[in-house]
Amino acid sequence: MDNKRIVVGLDIGTSKIDVVIGEVSENYEVRIVGVGTSPSDGLRKGVVVNIDATVKSVQKAIEEAELMAGIDVKEVYVGVAGKHIKSLTARGIVAVTSRGNEITHADVRRVIEQASTINLPTDREIVHVIPQGYAVDDQTGIKDPVGMNGVRLEGDVHIVTANTSSIQNIYKSVERAGIKVADVVLQPLAASYAVLEKDERELGVAVLDIGGGTSDLAIFVDDSIRYTNCLDLGGENVTNDVAMGISTPKERAEEIKRKWGACKITSLMHDEFVTVPGVGGREDKQVAKEFLAKIVRARMAEIFQLVAKDIQRTKLKEKLGAGIVMTGGCAMISGATELAEEIFKMPVKIGQPRKTSGLTDTVGTPLHATGLGLVLYGVEKLKQEEIEFGPGGSKAQGFLDSVKKFVTSLKNYI
Ligand SMILES: Nc1ncnc2c1ncn2[C@@H]1O[C@H](COP(=O)(O)OP(=O)(O)OP(=O)(O)O)[C@@H](O)[C@H]1O
Ligand SMILES: [Mg+2]
Numbered sequence: 001m002d003n004k005r006i007v008v009g010l011d012i013g014t015s016k017i018d019v020v021i022g023e024v025s026e027n028y029e030v031r032i033v034g035v036g037t038s039p040s041d042g043l044r045k046g047v048v049v050n051i052d053a054t055v056k057s058v059q060k061a062i063e064e065a066e067l068m069a070g071i072d073v074k075e076v077y078v079g080v081a082g083k084h085i086k087s088l089t090a091r092g093i094v095a096v097t098s099r100g101n102e103i104t105h106a107d108v109r110r111v112i113e114q115a116s117t118i119n120l121p122t123d124r125e126i127v128h129v130i131p132q133g134y135a136v137d138d139q140t141g142i143k144d145p146v147g148m149n150g151v152r153l154e155g156d157v158h159i160v161t162a163n164t165s166s167i168q169n170i171y172k173s174v175e176r177a178g179i180k181v182a183d184v185v186l187q188p189l190a191a192s193y194a195v196l197e198k199d200e201r202e203l204g205v206a207v208l209d210i211g212g213g214t215s216d217l218a219i220f221v222d223d224s225i226r227y228t229n230c231l232d233l234g235g236e237n238v239t240n241d242v243a244m245g246i247s248t249p250k251e252r253a254e255e256i257k258r259k260w261g262a263c264k265i266t267s268l269m270h271d272e273f274v275t276v277p278g279v280g281g282r283e284d285k286q287v288a289k290e291f292l293a294k295i296v297r298a299r300m301a302e303i304f305q306l307v308a309k310d311i312q313r314t315k316l317k318e319k320l321g322a323g324i325v326m327t328g329g330c331a332m333i334s335g336a337t338e339l340a341e342e343i344f345k346m347p348v349k350i351g352q353p354r355k356t357s358g359l360t361d362t363v364g365t366p367l368h369a370t371g372l373g374l375v376l377y378g379v380e381k382l383k384q385e386e387i388e389f390g391p392g393g394s395k396a397q398g399f400l401d402s403v404k405k406f407v408t409s410l411k412n413y414i
Contacts, residue, residue: 009374010076014043014213017057019065020363022375028383032358034069036061045232046082046214048169058177075180077374078170079187081216084163087228090115093154103145103153111155127184128160132224158225160186188218190373191327195351203321210330212236215303221319229310235330238299245295246287248276260289261296264335269293304343323347327369
């Protein structure tokens, strides 16, 4: 492991804490060497509401992953989501001042900085500033303007902002577990690193991560990120509906939902029953699978319809040539892709994590897409820093801090 670097993703989800440890080779190939998962009970709708409970679950998941990998985790990339996340697009314009009007890295940095100078209320902060594309004089649609000649450089950026206290609570929960936060990353952006292919991002695609507490969306067109949003509905709502519908405690409803829940109603279901234990001394009862499927389908349909409306509002729907890639635990509900296709009226598939070796079977499910994506995001960041400053140079030059706000040029996916 001598020349290998370690990059760790920590997905603090509403249902579970997920830790993925990646070992990075000299040419930035990633081998997954440790995975740890622990149920989380300190979160509501993607946001930390109980720090002590979150610290305990984080520690548990980290220990499990450390044991598997045989290393100590020191630093992690952490995911953030929740309704408090907002995104917008902004534009910066600068004059190219170098001799010969050749655009340099410094000009690009200036234009991004200018675009990201936005007025924010004191309780909000910037999580990401992601370059979308540039224009040089009147020529638009440029991905990398460095080396081009021109007098005016324009840059569009996608800015993601979050509630400051929510971010601080993430830092607190991780640091109290004895670990440093390398960076905070928007969860659907992280998931996109794990499940999207470059050609999908070029063609136009949306990542939809339906977890326990939230449904998170990220839209890519022409290989750049165009829109992000987090809805506060998810699998927990489905579980609650099942619990209410068949009068059973949530834990049992969760189990029944995972085992028998479906978004598709088939004629066979009519005559098939699930035994539900009675509560408060009542007798066990038989619930028709069709009834169960109707409950699950109704809530999943509501989530898809809200997301579909959101996509419609962005006016990007017609550009999603590669359709929708679904991740998160709810992607695993039987018939979810078919129902989604019906509602979105476009192709929908389940995202398959990619480009890694090692424990690929373990992380190769929609449940680990964000955790794995956080590792791949971290590796991409490491790569960009080393290309610009040489191995280890980034930290020595304090680059990490300055770059925190505008890393990820998505064209450089690994
Ligand atoms: N095999 C399965 N079949 C159906 N549903 C499942 C399955 N596994 C998990 N789920 C559901 O997925 C949800 C959890 O998904 P996930 O682990 O992606 O959420 P999370 O990341 O913890 O939460 P969030 O991202 O919303 O904060 C739960 O509601 C759970 O019931
Ligand atoms: Mg999640």
